[in-house]
Amino acid sequence: MEMIKIINLHKSYDQLEVIKGIDLEIKSGEVVCIIGPSGSGKSTVLRCINRLETPTSGHIIVDGKDIMAPETDINHVRTEAGMVFQQFNLFPHMTVLDNVTLGPIKVRNMGKTDAEELGHSLLKKVGLADKAKNYPEQLSGGQKQRVAIARSLSLKPKVILFDEPTSALDPELVGEVLEVMKQLAAEGMTMVVVTHEMGFARDVADRVIFIDQGIIQEDNCPEQFFSSPKNKRLQDFLGKVA
């Protein structure tokens, strides 16, 4: 079944056309990695999927709902498609546990006791059971990003969108975050991951997509994508990053 269907997506910022006609289907449980040069529109695509940006034209259907339809509740769209950012975006004045329970309490009207039970179980899942009472500033970058993942899971999203989740981390902290993402993938979570981690894309993705100049230049299984890229721009790109 399709979890995400993008039809002829266009997005401009004023005069600048960034996305120039993207079609993409992602099945339930699929892990799709998106790679491409800086400024090619990768974040814009993710941000359109959960309506942090409004497409200029086209359609985006998430779990059967057209997120552009006037009757669609944008807040509902955002709970269906969770987002994990490069810069974590945790609330600094709240404990780790409160960061994770805020959504369930505010958005899902869950009681505090149930929310905390859920929060503890999610912190355990990301390996941070002992950090519930800490504040974000007391954590390493890798730990903060794992809290951010637990927070996005707290709303039980249908899909999680990761925008360069390890790009702000010291190299030795990248692995612990990728491990948690790998575990989510194994559990069947639908994931769209913008990343420069080619090893992760190769090992975990079902498909890898190369976006450049506002369009999808290549969309293939990891083996073909990395070993015999067809697109000339992708060949050049892999030559530079490999």
Ligand code: ADP
């Ligand atoms: P990527 O994530 O691939 O680096 P982005 O989607 O962030 O690319 O950006 C694509 C292009 O759109 C860039 O040229 C960027 O400067 C521009 N852009 C992104 N967000 C905005 C915005 N809010 N307003 C104006 N231009 C933007």
Ligand code: MG
């Ligand atoms: Mg980006």
